[in-house]
Amino acid sequence: MNKTIRFKVLELDLLNTAQKINPVLVWDDQEATLIDAGLPGQFEPLRRAVEQTGKSICDIKHLILTHQDWDHIGTVPDILRCCNGQVSVYAHQLEKPYLEGKIPYLKLTPAKMASRIQAAAEAFRPKLAALFAAIPTFSIDHALTDEVLPIHGGLQIIHTPGHTPGHLCVFVQAQGLLIAGDQLRVENGLLAGPAAEHTIDMPAAFRSMQKLTHIPIDRVCCYHGGLAAHEVTRRIAGLAAGGCNNEIR
Numbered sequence: 104m105n106k107t108i109r110f111k112v113l114e115l116d117l118l119n120t121a122q123k124i125n126p127v128l129v130w131d132d133q134e135a136t137l138i139d140a141g142l143p144g145q146f147e148p149l150r151r152a153v154e155q156t157g158k159s160i161c162d163i164k165h166l167i168l169t170h171q172d173w174d175h176i177g178t179v180p181d182i183l184r185c186c187n188g189q190v191s192v193y194a195h196q197l198e199k200p201y202l203e204g205k206i207p208y209l210k211l212t213p214a215k216m217a218s219r220i221q222a223a224a225e226a227f228r229p230k231l232a233a234l235f236a237a238i239p240t241f242s243i244d245h246a247l248t249d250e251v252l253p254i255h256g257g258l259q260i261i262h263t264p265g266h267t268p269g270h271l272c273v274f275v276q277a278q279g280l281l282i283a284g285d286q287l288r289v290e291n292g293l294l295a296g297p298a299a300e301h302t303i304d305m306p307a308a309f310r311s312m313q314k315l316t317h318i319p320i321d322r323v324c325c326y327h328g329g330l331a332a333h334e335v336t337r338r339i340a341g342l343a344a345g346g347c348n349n350e351i352r
Contacts (some may be wrong), residue, residue, distance in 0.1 A: 106131040108255045108277040112324050113152040115141045117174070118234075119227055124174055125329050129255050129275055136165040136254055137182070138273055138282045139175040139326060146181035161186045165254055167247075168194040169268040169284030171201045171208055172301075173238045175326065180239045195262055196246035198271030200286055204240030209267060209303060211238060220259065247271060263324035265308025266297045272315065279321030286311060287339070289328025294338040298327075305307050312343040 117124050124137040126149065135158050141149050150160045161180065168176055171194075184189055200206050216235045223231050240297045252258040256277035263272050263286045273282040281287075286308065288295045297308050316339055322332045323339075331338075 106133070106256065108115055108275065109156075110275060110278055111156045113149070114329075115145050115148050115152065117327075118142070118231075119224075122327070123329065125324060126165075127324050128153055128158065129258070129278075130156070130162065131255050134254075134259070135162040135319040136167060137163045138167045138267075139176045139284065140166065140182060142174050143177035143234050143239070146178045146185075149178050149182075150185075155337075161189070163190055164275055165252075166190050166192045167260075167271075167273055168192070168198070168202065169272065169282070169286075170195075170267040171210075172197050172212060172267065172285065173208070173234075174189050175284070176202065176239065177234075177237070179241050183241065184308050191244045192241065193247055194243050194249060194250075195260075195269030195271045197264070198267065199243045199246045199269070202240060202243055208238070210301070212233065215292060219333075227253045250275075256270060259318070261318065263268070263308070263311035265311050266302045267302050267312070268303065270311075274318055274320070279319060280347075281315065281318065281320045281335075283323050283325050285326055286315075287323055287325045287331075289325050289331050293340065294323060294325070294331050294335060296342050309343070312339065316340050316343050319335040 108131050113126045114123045129136045190347050201208050220231050222230050247260045249262050250260050259274040261272045262272050266285045285297050302308055320335050323335050324330050
């Protein structure tokens with residue numbers, strides 16, 4: 104029997120800004136999958152966003168993390184506790200040792216955290232310090248490579264290193280939907296490449312863009328910027344050819 108595959112781009116606040124971050128919920132008649140999980144302390148807003156789809160947080164059976172950055176992993180322990188551990192956690196094999204606490208997060212060394220706290224508005228510094236102190240580590244159940252997971256009609260995992268070594272995108276084949284993590288952004292209404300100031304290896308990110316040109320994408324969900332559906336394959340091809348130049352038309 105064919106399953107009806109649905110998805111919803113969720114919205115959570117990004118710290119003390121007007122910007123949003125966008126986890127994605129994908130579900131069918133049997134189970135749900137969450138891709139990325141917000142900041143520490145955002146479990147209740149995430150729960151409410153999930154419930155607005157008609158699903159419950161404990162309908163989530165699979166939790167896929169696009170990469171190790173703190174705004175993507177913050178509620179993972181809360182989700183596991185709420186669902187009594189009945190959620191499988193997935194990440195690329197190169198992200199696994201960071202997420203499990205075996206080596207420090209690349210962008211969250213003590214020096215980098217101290218620098219970011221100092222750069223923040225003075226009134227916001229205590230909250231930012233508390234958020235940094237709450238960044239979790241946890242076990243990864245499935246270490247991914249380039250593969251297709253037999254979930255929701257096929258979730259294609261595309262390793263797109265650059266933003267972090269194990270960054271990945273998820274292509275929901277039944278919907279033609281690319282969940283891009285931070286490999287792509289929506290900026291001024293246009294698809295753009297990863298933010299250089301937050302990307303470990305921009306040349307690698309440019310090379311990763313080439314992989315996306317071979318995928319039959321109809322829509323893109325970016326963690327920063329939300330859903331894009333206008334000429335996305337042409338835009339991705341232009342970004343790949345132009346080194347993520349945001350001015351490509």
